[in-house]
Amino acid sequence: xxxxxxxxxxxxxxxxxxxxxxxxxxxxxxxxxxxxxxxxxxxxxxxxxxxxxxxxxxxxxxxxxxxxxxxxxxxxxxxxxxxxxxxxxxxxxxxxxxxxxxxxxxxxxxxxxxxxxxxxxxxxxxxxxxxxxxxxxxxxxxxxxxxxxxxxxxxxxxxxxxxxxxxxxxxx
Ligand code: NAD
Numbered sequence: 001x002x003x004x005x006x007x008x009x010x011x012x013x014x015x016x017x018x019x020x021x022x023x024x025x026x027x028x029x030x031x032x033x034x035x036x037x038x039x040x041x042x043x044x045x046x047x048x049x050x051x052x053x054x055x056x057x058x059x060x061x062x063x064x065x066x067x068x069x070x071x072x073x074x075x076x077x078x079x080x081x082x083x084x085x086x087x088x089x090x091x092x093x094x095x096x097x098x099x100x101x102x103x104x105x106x107x108x109x110x111x112x113x114x115x116x117x118x119x120x121x122x123x124x125x126x127x128x129x130x131x132x133x134x135x136x137x138x139x140x141x142x143x144x145x146x147x148x149x150x151x152x153x154x155x156x157x158x159x160x161x162x163x164x165x166x167x168x169x170x171x172x
Contacts, residue, residue, distance in 0.1 A: 001026075001027045001028050001029075001096070001097070002027055002028065002029045002030070002031060002093060002094065002095040002096070002097070003023050003026060003027035003029075003030050003031070003095060003096075003097040003098065003099055004030075004031045004033060004088070004092065004095045004097070004098045004099070004109075005019065005020065005023060005030060005031070005032050005033070005098075005099045005100065006032075006033035006035045006075065006088065006100065006102075006105055007032075007033070007034070007035055008034075008035045008036050008039075008045065008129065009034060009035075009052045009055070009056065009129070010036075010044070010045050010046060010047055010052070010129045010133070011046075011047055011052065011055055011129060011132060011133075011146060011150060011154060011159070012052065012055040012056050012059050012146065012147070012150050013127050013128070013129060013132055013145050013146045013150070014122070014123075014127050014145060014146065014147065015121065015122050015123065015124065015127030015128065016056075016059075017059055017060075017063055017147060018122040018127075019099065019101075019119045019122070020032065020060070020065070020070075021063065021065070022119055022120070023099050023119065024065065024069060026097070026117075027097060028069075029068075029069055029070065029071070029093075030069065030070050030071075031070070031071045031073060031092050031093055031095055032056060032070055032071070032072050032073070033073050033074075033075040033088060033091075033092065034049050034052045034053060034056070034072065034073065034074045034075060035075055035077070036076070036077050037049035037074035037075055037076045037077075038076040038077065039077075041162070041166060042166060043133070043137075043163065043166050043167050044133075046133065046159060046162055046163045046166060047157075047159060049074035050074075051153065051157055051159075052074075053072050053074065054153050055149070055150045055153045055154075056072055057072065058147075058149035058150065058152070058153060059146075059147040059149050059150050061149070062147050062148060062149040063147070071092070071093055073091050073092050075087070075088055075091055075092075081104065081108060082108075084108055085108050085109055085111075085112035085114075086112075095114075096114060096115055097114070097115050097116075097117065098114045098115070098116045098117070099116075099117050099118075099119050100116065100118070100119075101118060101119065101121060106118065126145055127145060131145065132145050132146060133163060136159070136160045136163050136164070137163060137164060137167055142160075
């Protein structure tokens with residue numbers, strides 16, 4: 001049995017890892033869609049799909065999750081919400097179960113005939129992409145919110161200075 005989780009993962013954080021581990025208690029394999037794959041280099045979406053694939057692959061390995069248990073698929077957005085489920089299904093291995101805390105994702109997959117589960121949120125006030133990016137911009141401790149391997153990827157790609165530079169450009 002396969003389950004799907006779609007997320008922007010800007011960046012991958014501990015909440016994503018917790019929910020993936022939780023999903024793998026229910027299903028044999030998890031399909032992880034990297035949402036809004038076309039977006040990067042903005043304050044809300046600073047990282048490319050490829051960088052997010054790298055973060056996730058390293059974080060799953062760090063957490064002892066074997067590659068045979070997951071598929072990571074970048075998924076670009078489409079202009080029409082009503083055809084998004086078909087677009088996702090075109091790109092992914094077959095699945096029945098969908099896991100999402102996002103109400104639009106829940107609604108679209110429910111209407112598409114899928115079984116949708118709302119997984120519990122883990123420390124959502126801090127384990128959120130918004131909070132990680134806020135801390136990066138404010139020079140606060142963002143490293144505590146992401147797996148060590150994600151921290152290493154963000155340092156390798158100089159992600160914090162990218163985000164800080166983009167925030168200066170956007171206020172001009
Ligand atoms: P996200 O990275 O914020 O969250 C992804 C999932 O991770 C959540 O649904 C939630 O289940 C889980 N999660 C996040 N923080 C957690 C925590 N602290 N504890 C436990 N679980 C946690 O991403 P998102 O915004 O939900 O991503 C949805 C994606 O789907 C976006 O890229 C969006 O553009 C895309 N989408 C596109 C269309 C379209 O193209 N028309 C339509 C709907 C959705």
